[in-house]
Amino acid sequence: MNPEKLAKLQSQVRTGGKGTPRRKIVKSAKPVAKEDPKLASTLKQLNVQVISDVETINMFKDDGKVLGFNAPRLSANLEANTFVIAGKPAEKSPEQALSDVISRIGSFGPESLSQLAKMAEGLQGGSGVGDIDDDIPDLVASGEEAVDSKTDLDAAD
Numbered sequence: 001m002n003p004e005k006l007a008k009l010q011s012q013v014r015t016g017g018k019g020t021p022r023r024k025i026v027k028s029a030k031p032v033a034k035e036d037p038k039l040a041s042t043l044k045q046l047n048v049q050v051i052s053d054v055e056t057i058n059m060f061k062d063d064g065k066v067l068g069f070n071a072p073r074l075s076a077n078l079e080a081n082t083f084v085i086a087g088k089p090a091e092k093s094p095e096q097a098l099s100d101v102i103s104r105i106g107s108f109g110p111e112s113l114s115q116l117a118k119m120a121e122g123l124q125g126g127s128g129v130g131d132i133d134d135d136i137p138d139l140v141a142s143g144e145e146a147v148d149s150k151t152d153l154d155a156a157d
Helices: 003-013 037-046 094-108 110-125 129-135 143-156
Strands: 049-051 056-060 066-070 073-077 082-086 089-092
Touching (some): 066 094, 089 094, 094 110
16 A cells, blocks of 8 residues: 555544544443333323332243243232233243243242142143142032021021
8 A cells, every 4th residue: 555645544533633542432322221201101100119129020821831021120009900010021931931930939948849840730731720729629508598597597596
């Protein structure tokens, strides 16, 4: 390359005087994740409170897959049964989600692991998680029969 042309190019890239760096490093500002003002006002109207220290949230979908949130921001209004989950979801298989839960729940004791094993067996058997209420006794009499027997006892006194 021609030395004169090179000197001309070097003089164009220098931003200051002698001893300054040749090129200025332009740092781009990283965008700060701002919450949508409309969403913030709606959450304020719902009177939700932030629940801290939530590590993961797993939501079981009807198609058999699991929607998992790692380190979500959870807000809730328990009186209105309203929950708001903010975070990046990842779709998992039920086996992956249950293995994650088992690794986290191991510190709670063996009884919680046995309940989780029942849930996993029900899920693999295709019957779903709804079969856990087997220990609830069946209703012996209808409500009308119970009221009639109570009035009979009151009349006997």
